[in-house]
Every structure is written in structure tokens, then in C-alpha cells.
Amino acid sequence: MDFRRVIEANRESYMDELFEVLNQKSISAQNDGIRECAELMMEKLKGSGIGHVELMETEIHPVVYGEYHVSDDAPTILVYGHYDVQPPGPIEEWESPPFEPMIREGRIYARGAGDNKGQIMAQIMAIRTYLEAEGELPVNVKFLIEGEEEIGSVNLDSFVAQHREKLKADLVYTSDGPMLPNGHPYVLLGVRGMLYVELALREADFDNHSGNKGNIVPNPAWKLMDLLHTMRSADGQVLIEGFHDTVKAPTEREMELIEKLPFDLEEVRRNVGHAGIEMTKAEYYRKLCFEPTFNISGFTSGYGGEGAKTIIPKDAKVKIDMRLVMDQDPDVIFELVRDHVAKHAPDVSVKKLGQMSPSRSSADLPFIEPIRKAAEASFGKKTFIQPSMGGSLPDAVWTKVLGTPSVVVPYANVDEANHSPNENLVVEHFYSGIETTCRVIAEMKHIKL
Amino acid sequence: MDFRRVIEANRESYMDELFEVLNQKSISAQNDGIRECAELMMEKLKGSGIGHVELMETEIHPVVYGEYHVSDDAPTILVYGHYDVQPPGPIEEWESPPFEPMIREGRIYARGAGDNKGQIMAQIMAIRTYLEAEGELPVNVKFLIEGEEEIGSVNLDSFVAQHREKLKADLVYTSDGPMLPNGHPYVLLGVRGMLYVELALREADFDNHSGNKGNIVPNPAWKLMDLLHTMRSADGQVLIEGFHDTVKAPTEREMELIEKLPFDLEEVRRNVGHAGIEMTKAEYYRKLCFEPTFNISGFTSGYGGEGAKTIIPKDAKVKIDMRLVMDQDPDVIFELVRDHVAKHAPDVSVKKLGQMSPSRSSADLPFIEPIRKAAEASFGKKTFIQPSMGGSLPDAVWTKVLGTPSVVVPYANVDEANHSPNENLVVEHFYSGIETTCRVIAEMKHIKL
Ligand SMILES: [Zn+2]
Ligand SMILES: [Zn+2]
Numbered sequence: 001m002d003f004r005r006v007i008e009a010n011r012e013s014y015m016d017e018l019f020e021v022l023n024q025k026s027i028s029a030q031n032d033g034i035r036e037c038a039e040l041m042m043e044k045l046k047g048s049g050i051g052h053v054e055l056m057e058t059e060i061h062p063v064v065y066g067e068y069h070v071s072d073d074a075p076t077i078l079v080y081g082h083y084d085v086q087p088p089g090p091i092e093e094w095e096s097p098p099f100e101p102m103i104r105e106g107r108i109y110a111r112g113a114g115d116n117k118g119q120i121m122a123q124i125m126a127i128r129t130y131l132e133a134e135g136e137l138p139v140n141v142k143f144l145i146e147g148e149e150e151i152g153s154v155n156l157d158s159f160v161a162q163h164r165e166k167l168k169a170d171l172v173y174t175s176d177g178p179m180l181p182n183g184h185p186y187v188l189l190g191v192r193g194m195l196y197v198e199l200a201l202r203e204a205d206f207d208n209h210s211g212n213k214g215n216i217v218p219n220p221a222w223k224l225m226d227l228l229h230t231m232r233s234a235d236g237q238v239l240i241e242g243f244h245d246t247v248k249a250p251t252e253r254e255m256e257l258i259e260k261l262p263f264d265l266e267e268v269r270r271n272v273g274h275a276g277i278e279m280t281k282a283e284y285y286r287k288l289c290f291e292p293t294f295n296i297s298g299f300t301s302g303y304g305g306e307g308a309k310t311i312i313p314k315d316a317k318v319k320i321d322m323r324l325v326m327d328q329d330p331d332v333i334f335e336l337v338r339d340h341v342a343k344h345a346p347d348v349s350v351k352k353l354g355q356m357s358p359s360r361s362s363a364d365l366p367f368i369e370p371i372r373k374a375a376e377a378s379f380g381k382k383t384f385i386q387p388s389m390g391g392s393l394p395d396a397v398w399t400k401v402l403g404t405p406s407v408v409v410p411y412a413n414v415d416e417a418n419h420s421p422n423e424n425l426v427v428e429h430f431y432s433g434i435e436t437t438c439r440v441i442a443e444m445k446h447i448k449l
Numbered sequence: 450m451d452f453r454r455v456i457e458a459n460r461e462s463y464m465d466e467l468f469e470v471l472n473q474k475s476i477s478a479q480n481d482g483i484r485e486c487a488e489l490m491m492e493k494l495k496g497s498g499i500g501h502v503e504l505m506e507t508e509i510h511p512v513v514y515g516e517y518h519v520s521d522d523a524p525t526i527l528v529y530g531h532y533d534v535q536p537p538g539p540i541e542e543w544e545s546p547p548f549e550p551m552i553r554e555g556r557i558y559a560r561g562a563g564d565n566k567g568q569i570m571a572q573i574m575a576i577r578t579y580l581e582a583e584g585e586l587p588v589n590v591k592f593l594i595e596g597e598e599e600i601g602s603v604n605l606d607s608f609v610a611q612h613r614e615k616l617k618a619d620l621v622y623t624s625d626g627p628m629l630p631n632g633h634p635y636v637l638l639g640v641r642g643m644l645y646v647e648l649a650l651r652e653a654d655f656d657n658h659s660g661n662k663g664n665i666v667p668n669p670a671w672k673l674m675d676l677l678h679t680m681r682s683a684d685g686q687v688l689i690e691g692f693h694d695t696v697k698a699p700t701e702r703e704m705e706l707i708e709k710l711p712f713d714l715e716e717v718r719r720n721v722g723h724a725g726i727e728m729t730k731a732e733y734y735r736k737l738c739f740e741p742t743f744n745i746s747g748f749t750s751g752y753g754g755e756g757a758k759t760i761i762p763k764d765a766k767v768k769i770d771m772r773l774v775m776d777q778d779p780d781v782i783f784e785l786v787r788d789h790v791a792k793h794a795p796d797v798s799v800k801k802l803g804q805m806s807p808s809r810s811s812a813d814l815p816f817i818e819p820i821r822k823a824a825e826a827s828f829g830k831k832t833f834i835q836p837s838m839g840g841s842l843p844d845a846v847w848t849k850v851l852g853t854p855s856v857v858v859p860y861a862n863v864d865e866a867n868h869s870p871n872e873n874l875v876v877e878h879f880y881s882g883i884e885t886t887c888r889v890i891a892e893m894k895h896i897k898l
């Protein structure tokens with residue numbers, strides 16, 4: 001199967017197709033060009049040999065759905081991506097107009113070049129390549145390309161729940177986000193979940209003078225801190241009853257994967273802006289992939305300006321974001337937090353500001369290593385498998401709502417500048433991405449499910 | 450001694466003198482009208498029979514000094530006040546121009562009406578009244594009227610230290626600030642001191658993403674809270690070694706005075722804007738007069754706006770103001786705080802933003818009760834003695850630098866709106882203040898020192 005030869009023969013036309021898509025605005029937050037872009041994506045799917053293509057409405061922006069059916073007995077890959085983009089931001093910081101793609105020094109510059117049009121187009125061009133090389137696909141392929149990712153995938157959960165039968169698959173395959181530094185691909189098997197809460201206490205109707213009223217009116221900053229110290233010990237242990245109960249230890253296989261991951265302590269230090277960080281590779285990935293956090297994103301009470309202001313603040317507020325790991329359920333953890341606060345400081349209000357379930361696909365699945373090899377062969381760079389990212393993405397929509405394993409294999413360079421001016425995609429990553437998807441499809445036919 | 454008759458006979462001329470002073474701008478922060486006002490004050494002293502009057506320079510605005518000498522053997526009262534005023538603030542909020550005094554509904558409206566021109570002029574007019582009634586004063590009287598009070602009395606300590614001999618007295622007598630609600634006068638014997646520190650910790654060079662870096666980079670808000678919890682227990686006890694060592698218990702006489710003070714729990718609740726306050730009179734005054742505070746005036750770290758921002762803050766900062774009681778020395782307490790932080794969290798910086806010594810004159814001094822009676826007779830309202838105020842004033846300049854007992858007897862109404870638009874003084878308080886000073890002078894001659 002000479003995918004690379006087909007890709008080389010079509011370099012220019014594939015790039016033209018991508019440029020056409022990048023040329024079409026599709027800013028979901030501003031509802032600008034969305035429907036035109038959805039139509040264009042349908043055209044690209046049809047033009048690449050996907051037999052069945054349809055537009056499926058949601059409450060905001062439509063999903064572009066495509067399906068290439070081989071046989072009911074063949075494995076099925078569901079490719080997920082999004083055609084909407086972020087607003088371009090400060091236009092004067094762009095070196096070329098965001099919706100007029102341009103190649104400079106081996107990179108395609110345009111809004112959406114990396115996030116996600118360049119990556120989803122690589123997946124679509126892979127179907128075209130595979131068909132030109134082999135005449136037909138060896139597995140069923142479905143495409144779900146949504147138009148609401150950059151506004152939080154607000155309808156994705158309910159869409160997937162509603163169309164569970166239609167979307168049935170053996171693997172959800174996503175290319176989004178950046179690769180590792182120096183162009184190393186990696187296969188991501190999961191994400192941490194998230195629970196974001198705000199605890200607030202209003203003690204008095206106004207700030208009081210710290211002299212005239214000092215010792216008379218209680219201080220809400222102290223009260224909130226006292227509460228926080230019942231929630232977490234000075235050595236960092238979360239003390240909320242039940243918080244750790246469902247935390248799963250990493251498997252042996254996951255620990256093996258971690259041992260193979262790259263690690264450079266100096267780079268970590270630069271990356272977090274803290275020269276004093278000390279940790280081993282195993283610690284680093286264990287803390288990042290398998291341990292929850294209990295982080296303060298903000299604490300505010302009273303006066304924060306220059307110099308002295310002598311007040312007893314009227315209120316205090318803390319924002320806590322917890323990254324959750326398997327199998328912590330954000331709904332359950334929220335109940336635990338609420339119960340804890342009700343018990344220790346009933347005056348303190350608890351507000352949920354966001355949540356996401358953790359999600360992790362098994363490292364033992366038979367297609368994980370073949371996918372790694374497919375990326376390694378296509379990019380010509382050592383390729384890794386990371387059991388989970390530290391951040392949070394709505395991956396549980398696949399693993400929990402659809403009930404299907406999910407892997408993310410980013411094709412974009414680490415400095416893709418997504419969400420920023422001068423977003424870009426390294427030209428060769430587009431082509432290596434096409435080849436990776438072809439190889440993944442080829443491998444999937446060998447998998448015994 | 451019919452002081453009241455003399456006052457009644459001079460109502461209009463006394464008010465004219467006060468209006469002339471209120472008419473003269475004297476904004477120390479803006480150096481506007483200061484010297485003109487100082488000259489005017491000298492004129493008022495001379496015109497009231499003070500034989501020796503002089504202008505004494507400091508590094509910023511001059512002190513107006515006056516002295517009426519009777520005999521080396523007679524007791525000496527040093528009257529302290531200030532002729533400078535706050536800037537008028539938002540001019541559109543004034544119902545009449547701040548430097549054009551006007552009487553409406555029994556109140557004099559003008560910047561400085563209460564703070565402090567109306568009160569210091571009552572003291573000066575008292576000399577005029579006494580001399581008209583009796584022909585001569587029974588005690589030596591000195592006047593120290595400074596021009597830097599509203600910019601923090603920055604040179605007062607060194608001025609008093611430099612002129613210790615000249616300022617020698619048996620009592621420092623000040624009328625400044627507001628009386629109790631409902632026009633009840635009180636004699637204040639002291640103030641709490643103050644130590645204001647800022648603790649800060651910068652952990653990373655920038656805010657980190659709470660997902661991608663969560664558990665990798667330490668959180669400065671947690672670290673600062675952990676430190677704060679080594680400094681104060683959840684039940685409010687200060688845990689810094691030595692902090693309480695020099696705290697003096699109230700004397701029996703002081704506790705008796707407190708029992709006589711007015712107390713209305715509902716009014717306290719309204720006053721602090723907190724309906725849930727529960728305390729007895731004894732608790733209230735003990736906490737306010739005799740116990741130090743360890744208050745957080747501000748704690749800021751990370752994001753404090755609406756909604757969720759997922760960061761690990763780069764830094765955290767807390768402002769602590771401690772009100773100190775006798776005999777806590779702010780220099781010593783600062784060393785204790787610094788040592789404590791160095792021991793428990795050496796990364797945290799400690800900055801001193803302000804300090805003031807506590808000061809309290811003995812309730813056993815023979816002239817305290819006569820002064821109370823003088824105010825009670827003059828204002829015709831039950832008058833109290835409070836061993837200390839909760840707030841801080843530079844009273845230690847008298848009790849420690851000069852080594853002289855000091856009492857404060859405010860003549861201004863509780864709603865004088867000092868430092869605010871529409872500052873005012875109840876007209877009758879001006880006249881009752883004059884009478885009070887006359888009676889205090891009369892009483893002082895009976896005191897065996
Ligand atoms: Zn994005
Ligand atoms: Zn003032």
C-alpha cells in the first residue's frame with residue numbers, strides 16, 4: 001500500500017482543497033459563515049468518496065455527518081473533528097489575513113490551519129488517498145464534524161446520546177491539539193475531568209474599619225481559610241470524605257507507557273516558570289495523569305492594591321478547580337464538597353461553575369500500539385503513548401455516552417498558535433497526517449474485536 | 450464662674466471668628482493655603498489673650514505654638530489640635546461650597562467644621578471666655594496646633610522629641626473626632642496601636658494552566674494559607690510565639706469604667722452591618738479596648754472576576770493589620786512576625802506598611818473624673834470614660850515621647866462627616882465645647898499633682 005506515493009502525486013490538489021476550506025470563515029461564536037462552511041465540508045466528504053453525507057441539525061450549528069459503509073461485520077472507526085473556528089482576535093497582530101491562507105517558510109498560516117480544519121481535512125484527504133491507492137476501504141468509516149467545538153461543544157453530549165445507534169463504532173479517532181515538542185507524535189488515551197466550584201461568604205453588609213470594629217465583626221477571609229483547611233491538609237492531602245474513594249491506581253501497562261515517555265526536568269521547569277521544581281519522570285506523569293488536583297484558581301477578599309487599607313472585608317471568595325481522575329464522578333464529588341461545606345461552614349455558599357468527566361481508554365486495547373506505529377512510520381519520528389493528558393476535554397462523550405474507546409493523535413505542531421494570531425500548521429504535518437490516518441485505517445482491518 | 454453667660458453674650462462674634470478660619474483653605478496634602486491659615490491661627494491665639502505665640506517650622510508645614518504662663522508651680526495643660534484639613538473631595542456632592550461656611554438646620558457646614566477647626570477654635574475661644582469671666586487663667590496653658598495631621602503627622606514625633614522641655618505639661622488635652630451617638634460626650638484615655646504587614650509569595654514566573662500543569666507547580670495561595678494557619682488557630686488565637694507576652698490585663702478601675710459605658714447590641718449590629726453578632730457589654734469593650742487583633746485586610750491570589758478561569762496563580766499576597774494593646778511594641782511584634790515567617794515559610798517576603806504604638810493613660814489619674822464632669826455639665830448629657838478606643842491615633846507621642854498623660858474629649862457630633870462631603874458641626878456643640886474647656890481649666894487648678 002503506497003499511500004505516500006499517492007499523497008506526493010496529489011500534494012497540490014490536496015493543499016488547494018484545504019485552502020478552500022480555510023478561505024471559508026466559520027466563527028461559531030459569531031455565527032459567521034457556519035452554514036457555508038458546513039456545506040463545503042459535505043462537498044469535501046462527497047468528493048473524497050464518502051457515499052452517504054448529511055447535515056444534522058442541533059440547537060445551534062449543524063453537525064456534518066458522513067459514512068462509508070463496507071460491511072456490517074467490519075470494524076468501524078468514527079472520526080471526530082470540528083469545522084468551526086475561534087474568532088481571529090486582534091487583526092493587527094496577524095502577518096497575513098486570517099481567512100486568506102498563505103504558506104510561509106513551510107507553514108500554512110490561517111485561522112483554523114491547526115485547530116481543526118487542517119487536521120480534519122487530513123482525515124478526509126486520507127479517505128481519498130486510500131481509495132485511490134486501494135480502490136476501497138477495509139473498514140467502515142464514519143465522520144462526525146461538529147460546528148460548536150469552539151463554543152464548548154454545548155450540544156455534543158445530547159447529540160451523541162440521541163444518535164447512539166447511528167454513531168456506533170469500535171474506535172473514536174480524533175486529531176486535534178498540538179503534538180509533543182520537536183515534532184514527536186503521541187497517542188493520547190484519556191483526559192482528566194474537572195469540577196470548578198466557587199465558595200463565597202458574605203459576612204457583613206460593608207467593609208468595616210479594622211480599628212473601630214476590630215474583634216467585633218468576624219473576618220470572612222479567616223473563616224473561608226479555616227474551612228479550606230478542613231478540606232486539605234498542609235501536606236496537600238484532600239480531606240473531604242470520599243474524595244479519593246474512586247481513584248483508580250494506574251495499571252502495570254500504564255506505568256510501562258509512562259516509563260517510555262520523554263522527560264526533561266529543565267524543560268518542565270521552563271515550561272512552568274519555576275526553577276525549583278524537583279521530580280522524577282514517574283512522579284511527573286503520575287501526578288499529571290493519575291492524581292486529582294485540588295487547586296485554588298483565585299482567592300479574593302478585601303484590599304489588594306498598593307499600600308495599606310485598614311478594613312475588615314465584608315466578604316471573601318475562593319475559586320477551586322479540581323482535576324478529576326478515573327473514576328471520580330464530578331456530580332458525586334460536587335455532592336461531597338457541598339456536604340463538607342454544609343457540615344463545617346454552613347454560611348458559605350457553594351456554586352458549581354463547570355464540570356467535565358474524566359475519561360480514559362484502556363492501554364491494553366489491541367489497536368493502541370498499531371496506531372502508535374502508524375504515526376511513527378508516517379511522521380518519521382519516535383512516537384509515544386500517554387495514558388492521559390493533564391487537562392480536560394469532553395472525551396467522556398465517547399467513552400461514557402457512546403461507550404466506545406477513544407484516542408487522540410494530534411497532527412499539529414506544538415507551536416500551532418491555536419486561538420492566537422498567526423495560527424499555523426507545518427505543511428509536512430498535513431501530509432504526514434494524511435498518511436497516518438491511511439495507516440490507521442489499514443491496521444484496523446487486522447484487529448480482532 | 451459664669452462661663453455660659455460670657456459665651457451667650459459672645460455667640461455671634463465667636464461664630465464670626467470660626468467662620469473666618471473655615472473660610473481660609475488649609476489643605477496640607479495639596480499645600481494649599483497652609484501658611485495663610487497658620488498666620489490666622491496665630492492671630493486668633495493672640496486675640497484671645499495668649500501672650501506668647503510663635504510659628505515653629507517643621508520639614509513640611511509649620512506648627513502654631515502658643516503659651517499662657519501663670520506660674521512655674523501651677524499645673525500645665527497642653528492643648529493639641531490641627532489647622533490643616535482634608536481635600537474637599539467630589540465638589541458636586543457638597544450642598545454648599547466647602548470653604549464658604551454656612552449654617553443650615555443648626556449645623557455649620559464646611560470642610561474642617563468638625564475636623565479640626567471647629568474643635569480647636571472652641572479651645573481657643575475658651576481662653577477668651579475664661580479671661581473675660583475671671584480676668585486670668587488659674588493654670589499654664591500651651592497650644593500645639595499642627596499643620597500635618599491629615600498627612601499622617603509625619604513630623605510630630607520628632608518635633609515633640611526636639612522640644613520636650615518647651616512642651617512639658619501635666620496633661621495633654623485634645624478635642625478631635627466624633628462623640629458617642631445621641632450627643633453623649635466621652636473621655637477617651639487611650640488608643641490601640643497598629644502594625645500593618647504584607648506577606649507575599651511569588652511562586653512561578655507566570656500563571657500556569659491548572660490542567661496541563663496541575664500538581665506539577667506549587668500553588669502560592671495554599672502555601673500562604675498554610676503559613677497563616679501556623680500564625681493563628683481556627684478559634685482565633687494568635688500562635689506567633691511571644692505575641693501575647695506583653696499584653697496587660699485591664700485594671701479593676703478600667704473594668705468598672707466599662708461597666709458604666711453605654712451598650713446597645715442592636716446598635717452594634719447595625720453599626721457593623723451584621724445581624725448575627727452576639728456579645729455582652731463586657732465582651733464588647735474588652736475585645737475593643739484590651740485585646741489585640743490579627744486581621745486580614747486583604748488576601749489576593751489569582752482570578753477574582755466572574756466565572757471560571759483555570760489557573761495556578763503565580764503569586765499570592767496577604768495584608769494583615771494587627772491592632773496592638775498595652776504594652777505591645779510594634780517594633781518587637783514585627784520582629785516576632787518576621788522570625789515566625791522565616792522559620793515556617795522562608796520564601797515568603799515580609800514588608801512593613803505601617804505601625805503605631807498603643808497608648809493608654811491611667812484611669813486612676815485625679816483629673817479624669819473632673820474632666821468627665823466638666824463635659825457632662827457643659828453638654829447636659831450623660832458623659833462616659835472609655836479606657837481606649839478600638840482604633841489607632843498617634844497618642845503615644847504624648848504618653849511615650851513627651852511622657853505626659855493624654856485624654857481626648859471629642860466635641861463633634863457623631864455624624865460630623867469628617868473626610869467626606871458636607872462635613873459639619875452642630876452649632877451648640879461649638880458653644881458647649883467652649884464651656885467644657887473652660888470648666889476643665891477651672892478644675893485643673895484643684896488637682897494635686
Ligand atoms: Zn480550539
Ligand atoms: Zn481628619
